[in-house]
Amino acid sequence: MSRIVGIDLGTTNSLIAYMDKGTPRVIPDHHGVAKVPSIVGMTDNGLIVGDPAKAHLTRDSSRTIYSVKRFMGKGLADVSEELKYFPYSLHEKNGVIRIEIGEKTYSPPQVSAMILKELKRRAEEFLKEDISKAVITVPAYFNDSQRQATKDAGMIAGLEVLRIINEPTAAALAYGLQKKTQGIIAIYDLGGGTFDISILKLKDGIFEVLATNGDTHLGGDDFDQRLLDVLVQEIAERHEVQVHDQPDLMQAVRLAAEGAKVRLSDEMETTVVVELPNGKYEKTLTRDAMEALVMDLVERTLAPCRFALKDAGLQAGQIDEVVLVGGSTRMPLVRNKVEGLFGKQPHSELNPDEVVALGAAVQADILGGHNKEILLLDVTPLSLGIETMGGVMSALIRRNTTIPTSAKEMFTTYADGQTSVDIHILQGERELVKDNRSLARFQLKMPPLPAGVPRVEVTFLIDANGILHVTARDIRTSEAQSVQVKPSHGLTDDEVEGMIRDSFQFAEEDIKIRQVIEARTEANAIIVATDKALARASDLISAKEKAGIQRVIQQLGETQKGEDHRVIRAGIAEVEKETHHLAEVLMDATLKEALESKKVSEFVK
């Protein structure tokens, strides 16, 4: 049995983890960093993913895709409000969003697949073996279409997705395993784009989810957006620069906002700096001001918590432990609100960025047959039903039902000789069809008989992934009927297959391009850094040494234009060798400077 990895496919960051002799571990890159920014850049030379793509965001924003998770399993109408923030154009085809980059268009699962491939490649390099099977996490409150889209992304990336697992439950697995906890725990998971609350009962190795709730459109991105709006307006007032008209600058301001928000979790005050075409914008921001900006958003997470408690039949006081997951729970405001609601201090010992990926690795281990002690019993987050007369939804499977689960419904005809019945499947908690999520439609074939005589039984089965399967059987003949379900916001099987083919075709090419791009990015970074160092240290080294360094930089500048990554790497090594002494000299100078400034400050005192 080949290895199964666990993947946290996040809105802002993604991680991949594996099981190392009973302990889940995240897989780092060469620099020891495990987080891969969920950003994809399309450059003239090919595809870049992760940190290089993040750097690309402020240089070529219209060809850099971020937060694609927000588009998974959705139509254009679902995201109309935030369209103005995204630097690329979107359109819709067969209910699925398509992202336009230059001449090409990509579906969200295709873009997610690019991130998955990067993670897969990273794992293969680290573990020195082929990876073809994975468990991928999704927000617990993801509906059927969003789960299916995630599964499609895995397939396009060449991964067999053995399980789609909910993020808070994954976190509970990692947490429960480490802490050997028993009792009732609440997982509060506020990530970059989504919010989930799950309440679980842990007993003798069984992780039973009692209830889950959430908001798939609420997270750290929205916090950034609030600050972004303030900055954009101030920049317009003070510097007469319209950020909205400059997509690259917009991304720079967005990243500055994100950075300030992150710093304010540790500091009480911070300065936001944005380089503008006509000067520099600076703003001092206090934690109080930031909290005021996002207060209502944080408070919006509390209602789902109360609903989940109610569905679990529990009072807040009956929760034994509250665990925080997701980068946004680093905000002191979030911690205070959660503590206020549950009346106890939440746990945050585990790295909130990594715990979901670690849990996915634990689940992968269970599926691989290596762990018989632990069993996760999860629930479906939303009620599933069908459209009935008058545009009303009739629920067949209630929310928070343990999965797998199935419901049977009998259908017949209203007119003599009627040969088909149209069925519309929905997900949601509202009374009317129009207020719920349309999942899919299908046509049930009926034998041509007098009205009311045909009897066709349809089974709606939600599997352990939270994904729906529909089967039908004619009761009179006992014959099974194949059902062609047409998803409202999903790719068809043919489309997914086409995308898999495309992705294979480019795979080899991609690897070569990637190696060149990585080497080139590094070369350019080194050239810039060395130029800066030379400028600072020009009087600290000999003219001869300086000339030598300038020569190797110039050479690297030429070689990095080439298409062979090994040649570029050799050039980088050459520069590193040549600048070794310069680096030492600079280090000394910096230390001295630091000491001197200290003396000055002492003198001032």
Add this chain to the structure above:
Amino acid sequence: MARSMCWHCQSEVTGEYLCGQCVKVQPLSKDLDYFACFQLPRLLNIDAQELERTYYELSRTFHPDFYSTKDESEKTISLGNSAFLNSAYRTLKDPIQRVEYLIRLEAGAVKDIRSNPPADLFEEILELQEDMETFRGLSSEKSSTERTELRQKLQREREHLEDRQEEMEKVLQEKYHEWDQLQTANPDSSEARDQKNIMLRNMQEILSNRTYVCNMVNELLETTG
């Protein structure tokens, strides 16, 4: 459990859910009811802890997580068995769903949804519906005192109905004991069968009244906010 042939190795299945020969999981019998699935007699008082223990144990036998590396047929069986087990547990865990299921099982009656209020509540409900209609008609800006007063009245009514619901559940609880006694004493005499049928009808009556009151309470909650 009905004895049958293993779908895989064709030997007689002697084990509970797994074939004794090839250890493949067996599909649950189509005739299996929820009580039998948990190896429980058809009684209405169930030890919740014990039910949970059995549920966890059976989940460990059937859950698809443990069949991920097996072939398609086994995966399908595990999925079907697991879905059935989950429905069984959900139904038996909840006292109301449990009795509704038992009635369906014993009397074959489908849940009838009452459209008229229970006789003893008839007048009260009629007045209540009129009040709700008036309340909905009052705009929030004007006639605010009238609105507040009516809201308070409706809230009192709701509390009253909630009390009624509680009473019904208490009566139902007593019936549970009676049923269990009868069921354990002598389930096969024709006298006992008649008695049981009367009791089932009786419980059915209480249940439909309870559902009616429940829906009324929910409607009141929605109306007054």
